[in-house]
Amino acid sequence: MKVVVALDSYKGSLTAVETCNIVAQAVSEAIPEVEVIKVPMADGGEGTLSALVQASDGFKVPLKILGPLLQPVDTYYGVLGDNKTVVIEAASIVGLTMIEESQRDVMRASTYGMGQTLKSALDDGYQKFIFALGGSVTNDGGFGFLQALGAKFHNASGRELEPIGASLPEISSIDLIELDKRLSDCEIHVASDVDNPLCGKHGASAVFGTQKGATKEMITFLDNGLANYASLLETALDKTLQNNPGAGAAGGLGFALMAVGGRVQSGARLVANATSLGDQLEGADYVITGEGRTDEQTQFGKVPVVVAQMAHEHGVKPILLSGSLDGHLESLQSHFVGLYSIISRPMTTFEAMSNASSLLHFAARNLATLLR
Template structure:
């Protein structure tokens, strides 16, 4: 029996590799001679760096940057050589630079949070001669439209009194002038892949603030204020660039950081698609009896391009059967069932989120062991 284990991370509990390893142990406890291929994956969010380094046999480095709320932070980045180019590519994920899991409980602050750390990471890598970047946009704590990043890279923002602004969500509405001529000229020589599977535009009811602002701590009143500020800030940048990116799918990713990366020449690409390509997922699922995938929670958002949907599509192309195993299952299960041969939650009983997180590894093993015991029985 050949089984491919291609999970996303289970945020706050299991990395993609840990989820796959736990599932493999469970399968081997039932089918000792099973061939289990663990393929760490991500869709641009948490785990993107680990998945990329694993897939491309790259290396890790640590950069010192400013975290989302202004405190020093250590960000892990990956250095890889993609098949398409012999050049060194730096892989960054905003989840480890200005990520929501970096903010202590009860301290989320979309007004004060900034993407300055992303700009600092890019500047350090430019100084080392890196000109190829893949930046994963999932899991940010910020809603500043990438203003903080652009400020570090040389853009100048001023308020009505001529004071320079450093870039945070609360300064969007205060910005009355933008100068982009000071952007680091080395950016013109860069290839920047913006890895995300979020298709939201920058502003409006489906934009960064109105869809994701609440989970970053914004009240309804703050969401309206931030969205209005985002629109005026973006209009100034587009006027200075004589271009338009606000409506581009993905411009609203990471609190509008996608928009700012488009403004400096970035190209949006499916994070899951990019990682599956370098991990050679299509080749590795051929001949598999089963493919297991999953994430922390699967619901209606999964249907709009989250990693498990991509894995299911690749499995179907290869003629392999795909099963979804996630921490929990939400709305639109009837639609999810159409994409998989089975959809399961690994939670075994009513429990607190904290308990589920702490027991995630054993819960995964238990669920997979029971599933493959059932499969073994069906073969008799």
């Protein structure tokens, strides 16, 4: 028997690598003769870099850059096992969790460090990139990202502006003459699980601003600022991008990446392709997938459904094993041969998250006994 283990992280408790290791161990204990293949998964959010590096036997490259509040931070980018593809993750460079909630300031947050990281990878000779955009604390439209790569943003008096959200309405002119010429030779894939435009009621500020600490007044300010910035950048590029699906990802960083040739894709599907999940499913009997919380949103391109779709394409039976199951999940039943939660008795969310490792192991081993 061959079983593929392809879980996402249990956010706040276990990384994707950890969930896959635990389930693989439990399955092996229950069925000693089984062949288990681990493929850690992600959808473009926190953990995507580690999942891809682990699955491809790649490595991380440490570097020092400016973080989300333009403070010095130690971070890294990932290189996949092909030694050609670099993964740059917003959550580890301009991440929400990098700043204490009381210190978050969406008006001063910047994607400058994302541009520094790309420039460092370009200096190291890489030309193929995967950007994972989930989990950012920024809302500058990628203004900082572009400035770090050589673009110039000036106000009406000709002063170059600080690359933060608060500066967006002041932008009067954009000069792309010094934008890094190497970008034209790059292949840029953008992993995102959101399809929001840059501006408006469905845009970056309106939909995601509150979770980054923005008040209603700030949201209006930032949305107007992004509209000003986008109009000027589109004129400079002679392109229309701000209404493209995914332009509003990571506070508008998706828009800036499109401006330099990036192509937004389903994060889960991109990760599945990068980890060769399809090849790993060949000849398998079952695939076990899951996430921290499965609810009605899971059907919209989240990791478990993408894994299930690929499993069906290869004649493999998919099983869902998530931290919790919530809501009306009838629509998911057609994707899986079974839907399971690791919760074995009544308990608080805190208790479940604190004991996620042992709960997952117990549930996975019990499940595996049914597969013998």
